Amino acid sequence: MSPIEGAAIGAAVGATAVTAARWLRVAQREHYLVGSVTPFLWRWLRSGRVGPAVRGRTSKLAWTRRLKTLAVVWLIVHVVVVALLALVVPLWLAVALAAVALPLVLDAALAVTTPLERRLATPYVERASARLREIRPTVVGITGSYGKTSTKVVLAHLLGATRSTYATPASFNNRAGLARAVNEGLNPGTEVFVAEMGTYGKGEIAELCAWCAPEIAIITAIGPVHLERFGTEDAIVEAKSEILEGARVAILNVDDERLSALAARREGAGQRVVRVSSRDQNADVAVIAADDRRARVWISGDDMGEVDPLTAAAGNAACALAAAVELGASRTEAVRRLATAPVAAHRLVAATSDAGIVVLDDTFNSNPAGARRALSVLRSHAALAARRVVVTPGMIELGPRSRGENAAFAAAAGEVADVLVIVGSTNRKALTGGAQRAGLETVHVPTREAAVAWVRANLTNGDAVLYENDLPDHYP
Numbered sequence: 001m002s003p004i005e006g007a008a009i010g011a012a013v014g015a016t017a018v019t020a021a022r023w024l025r026v027a028q029r030e031h032y033l034v035g036s037v038t039p040f041l042w043r044w045l046r047s048g049r050v051g052p053a054v055r056g057r058t059s060k061l062a063w064t065r066r067l068k069t070l071a072v073v074w075l076i077v078h079v080v081v082v083a084l085l086a087l088v089v090p091l092w093l094a095v096a097l098a099a100v101a102l103p104l105v106l107d108a109a110l111a112v113t114t115p116l117e118r119r120l121a122t123p124y125v126e127r128a129s130a131r132l133r134e135i136r137p138t139v140v141g142i143t144g145s146y147g148k149t150s151t152k153v154v155l156a157h158l159l160g161a162t163r164s165t166y167a168t169p170a171s172f173n174n175r176a177g178l179a180r181a182v183n184e185g186l187n188p189g190t191e192v193f194v195a196e197m198g199t200y201g202k203g204e205i206a207e208l209c210a211w212c213a214p215e216i217a218i219i220t221a222i223g224p225v226h227l228e229r230f231g232t233e234d235a236i237v238e239a240k241s242e243i244l245e246g247a248r249v250a251i252l253n254v255d256d257e258r259l260s261a262l263a264a265r266r267e268g269a270g271q272r273v274v275r276v277s278s279r280d281q282n283a284d285v286a287v288i289a290a291d292d293r294r295a296r297v298w299i300s301g302d303d304m305g306e307v308d309p310l311t312a313a314a315g316n317a318a319c320a321l322a323a324a325v326e327l328g329a330s331r332t333e334a335v336r337r338l339a340t341a342p343v344a345a346h347r348l349v350a351a352t353s354d355a356g357i358v359v360l361d362d363t364f365n366s367n368p369a370g371a372r373r374a375l376s377v378l379r380s381h382a383a384l385a386a387r388r389v390v391v392t393p394g395m396i397e398l399g400p401r402s403r404g405e406n407a408a409f410a411a412a413a414g415e416v417a418d419v420l421v422i423v424g425s426t427n428r429k430a431l432t433g434g435a436q437r438a439g440l441e442t443v444h445v446p447t448r449e450a451a452v453a454w455v456r457a458n459l460t461n462g463d464a465v466l467y468e469n470d471l472p473d474h475y476p
Contacts, residue, residue, distance in 0.1 A: 020071070021061060022052055024070065025052065025061040026052060026474045027110060028062065031174070032070065032114070035107055036110070037106045040474065040475075041103040058448070074105065074109035077108050078105050081098050085098060125179045131182055132193070135188055137186070138191065138192050139193050139214045140214060140217075140327075141208075141212070141216070141247070143198065143243050144221045144253075145367065146367045149196060151312075153341070154342075155194055155324060159324055167196075168181040171196070173197055173198035175204070200226060201229060214247050216249045216251065219241070219253065221253055221256060222236055222256045223368060224398045228398075249273075249326050250271050250273045251276060251322045252275060253318065255277050276321075278318060281301075282298075286299075292376055292377045293309040310338065348360060348373070348374055356462060358465070360378060360467065362466065362467060366395045371469075375417075387460075388464045389463070391466065392431070392466075392467070393427060394427025396475070402430070403429075406430035407430045407431070407433050410433070412438075413438070414434075415438065419441045422444050428444065447473070448470055
């Protein structure tokens with residue numbers, strides 16, 4: 001081996017170490033899903049950069065047991081790839097090629113470790129299943145493309161005065177998270193367990209329900225979320241509807257025509273169905289917004305009066321209210337408690353800064369329907385805001401609809417806001433195009449921190465800013 005080749009190999013090995021740390025961080029942030037790393041390579045290449053920083057600002061690399069296992073398996077697979085390449089090309093080139101292809105190799109390592117991790121998690125799932133059988137709470141399962149967490153928070157509040165209730169914390173909504181929530185937080189005497197259930201594909205919710213079976217099952221909404229994994233919204237309905245199997249009651253938001261059709265099918269199959277709506281007062285439970293803060297409630301056709309303020313989205317509130325009534329809550333008391341329901345963190349929370357700027361924080365997991373509602377709330381500050389600004393990196397995981405939905409959001413922002421601050425490059429083209437069509441001024445900043453600095457420098461007392469969605473910095 002010549003000195004030049006040795007130097008090339010050394011440089012390639014060093015680059016591999018740095019690159020590995022970068023893409024291991026992406027794998028961790030993407031919940032170790034098989035095939036989740038390579039798409040980020042293309043995102044970063046399209047942005048003109050090689051990849052995220054090794055040390056994250058918003059999502060630092062945490063050397064957990066699972067990440068260490070993945071790193072070891074990746075290293076083994078990586079060495080095998082280098083050895084195979086070295087059979088046909090010089091060693092220095094094999095090392096360099098493997099470094100460039102590291103995201104692909106890491107996805108292969110994820111394919112190897114995923115079955116192992118499932119096996120390692122099984123004892124915890126079995127312990128959670130036994131704990132549920134021992135305590136025997138009534139389980140309320142909640143799923144949907146969006147609105148799961150908000151519905152969970154509102155339902156726990158509605159039941160809190162009369163029933164011992166425990167809800168899964170944060171977004172503990174997959175197999176490992178749900179088992180952890182049960183093992184660590186479900187205490188003897190709990191009467192109602194509110195379980196948020198998420199999915200990235202068919203069969204996952206059915207697996208959750210096999211050991212955490214809901215008596216009451218709620219589907220909050222269907223929308224173009226995770227389309228990159230599901231492909232179509234019909235596939236989303238199919239996967240989400242697994243939560244209904246075996247449930248005594250199905251609560252469905254029939255504002256969505258797919259869920260309306262599902263309600264008819266489930267009712268035809270003999271399941272009790274409760275239809276909820278944010279538009280039709282003839283639904284079994286309806287919460288219909290009069291504006292962004294007030295709504296009127298109907299239950300079984302009876303006018304239950306007005307809720308002021310209504311802190312949750314009307315559809316989510318209707319789902320929660322329907323479940324509370326099914327669990328025996330007083331209709332009058334449940335409606336009254338709607339007015340004091342807390343707002344889930346980072347879901348359109350309003351506050352006023354020390355400088356007098358109205359700040360709307362809607363930074364968690366943005367979707368087209370929620371983004372439209374957020375713009376409507378920003379509009380309500382028109383009378384008191386001398387200037388209105390939207391700060392956003394755009395929406396993700398919308399599949400082929402991503403460009404159109406982001407452009408439409410920017411155009412809609414043009415009807416409400418004076419400035420659109422675009423964070424990062426993930427959706428910059430789509431957002432800029434939509435803003436230009438609407439004649440909306442745009443500002444481009446690289447990070448959320450830079451956006452906050454811009455807001456502080458350019459807005460003043462009485463102005464309003466909407467922070468719509470936030471992406472961790474493994475996104476470009």
